[in-house]
Structures are given as structure tokens and as C-alpha cells.
Amino acid sequence: MTSAFARLPDPPYYAVIFSSQRTPGDQGYGATAERMVELAQQQPGFLGMESTRGADGFGITVAYFRDEASIAAWKANAEHRQAQRMGHTTWYEHFELRVARVERAYGGPPR
Amino acid sequence: MTSAFARLPDPPYYAVIFSSQRTPGDQGYGATAERMVELAQQQPGFLGMESTRGADGFGITVAYFRDEASIAAWKANAEHRQAQRMGHTTWYEHFELRVARVERAYGGPPR
Numbered sequence: 001m002t003s004a005f006a007r008l009p010d011p012p013y014y015a016v017i018f019s020s021q022r023t024p025g026d027q028g029y030g031a032t033a034e035r036m037v038e039l040a041q042q043q044p045g046f047l048g049m050e051s052t053r054g055a056d057g058f059g060i061t062v063a064y065f066r067d068e069a070s071i072a073a074w075k076a077n078a079e080h081r082q083a084q085r086m087g088h089t090t091w092y093e094h095f096e097l098r099v100a101r102v103e104r105a106y107g108g109p110p111r
Numbered sequence: 112m113t114s115a116f117a118r119l120p121d122p123p124y125y126a127v128i129f130s131s132q133r134t135p136g137d138q139g140y141g142a143t144a145e146r147m148v149e150l151a152q153q154q155p156g157f158l159g160m161e162s163t164r165g166a167d168g169f170g171i172t173v174a175y176f177r178d179e180a181s182i183a184a185w186k187a188n189a190e191h192r193q194a195q196r197m198g199h200t201t202w203y204e205h206f207e208l209r210v211a212r213v214e215r216a217y218g219g220p221p222r
Contacts, residue, residue, distance in 0.1 A: 004169040005130060005207055015128060015211050017173055019116060019161045050130045050207075052171050054163040058115040060171040062128055088220035096116055096161075096218045100126050100211035107207045109199035 006048030011102045020095040022057040045070025117159030122213045125176045131206040133168040156181025
């Protein structure tokens with residue numbers, strides 16, 4: 001299987017931490033979420049993403065970008081904006097979005 | 112129910128983004144994870160956390176701290192260090208940890 005972990009360059013780079021509580025039912029969410037992953041990968045400056053959601057509908061997605069300009073361009077992407085509107089009206093009970101500059105990183109376990 | 116969302120002050124603050132792939136079976140993980148949440152809440156400079164894990168065992172936890180010194184103190188906590196060792200030897204197939212400075216944040220949907 002494809003690893004769920006993003007392969008990223010050395011810091012610094014940016015993280016968009018998006019936590020969300022889904023409303024019940026799919027309502028087109030799954031297909032759009034897949035399309036957004038595909039679309040994000042075409043966004044210049046996009047570095048990778050990690051995402052998971054529990055059975056309670058609470059999820060965290062972290063998308064990594066080279067810089068703030070890439071984040072702004074992704075946010076303004078027309079197809080992504082349409083998805084954002086659906087998120088607001090239909091898919092999310094609530095979300096929090098935090099933009100952060102990654103300063104250091106390491107992986108493990110040490111073997 | 113208690114909200115899964117952290118209630119945080121205005122930025123700037125720090126995020127420790129911990130993504131992990133669990134090994135099969137509990138092996139004491141659940142009880143220790145609960146204890147670590149309780150212990151982190153006693154750590155000066157700890158601001159809150161959000162955490163979720165999917166059925167595939169891939170999880171993301173984001174813990175928020177006031178500053179880097181608070182992160183260093185939490186990492187060095189003796190009981191937390193013991194848990195880290197169990198993570199390395201037993202609980203995690205793999206993990207990635209990224210420390211980031213949160214620069215801006217907003218929630219939604221806009222109502």
C-alpha cells in the first residue's frame with residue numbers, strides 16, 4: 001500500500017492543519033475529498049499531506065506547502081473554492097484551520 | 112460530549128504534529144495514551160490538543176504549546192519519556208514529528 005506518511009524536504013516549510021467534524025452521511029464528500037487530493041498535488045509548492053478520520057467523524061488533515069504564497073494560491077483555486085463552499089454549507093459541523101511554519105522535524109522509531 | 116476541538120488563544124503559539132502508524136493490538140497503548148493526555152494538561156505552557164486515528168491505525172495528534180521551552184519540558188518529562196520508549200519499541204510501526212510555529216488561525220463554517 002501507499003504510505004500514509006508524507007515525504008517532505010527538510011524544514012522550513014508550511015503546514016495547514018485542518019481539523020473538522022463531519023456531518024452525518026456522505027453527501028458527495030468522499031468523491032470531492034479524493035478529487036481535492038489529486039488537485040492539490042498539481043498545485044505548485046504543494047509538498048504532501050497526511051489525513052485521517054475516526055469513527056466519530058472527527059478528522060485531521062495536514063497539508064504541507066513550500067511557502068505562504070502556495071497556500072494562498074491553493075485556497076483561491078476555483079474548484080477548491082467550490083469544495084470549500086460545500087464544506088461550509090453541508091459537510092462540516094465545525095472546522096478549525098491553522099497555518100504554521102514547520103521549523104524542525106524527525107521520524108522514528110530509531111532502529 | 113466534550114468537543115474534540117482545542118480551544119486556543121490567538122497565535123502565535125507552537126504545534127507539535129505527531130503522525131503515527133500503530134502496530135496491531137493494544138499492548139497497553141490505550142491506557143498510556145489517556146494518561147499522557149492527563150499528564151500533558153499539567154505541563155506548563157500546554158494549550159490543548161486534537162487527536163484522531165482511522166480504522167487503518169494511522170493517526171494524527173496535534174498538541175499545542177505556548178513556546179518551544181514548554182515543548183522541550185514536556186519531551187523531557189520522565190513518565191512521558193517512558194511512554195516514548197514504549198512507542199519506539201512496541202506501539203508504532205513508524206511516526207513523524209514536526210514542530211511548527213502557528214502564525215494564523217480561523218474556524219468555521221461562517222454562519
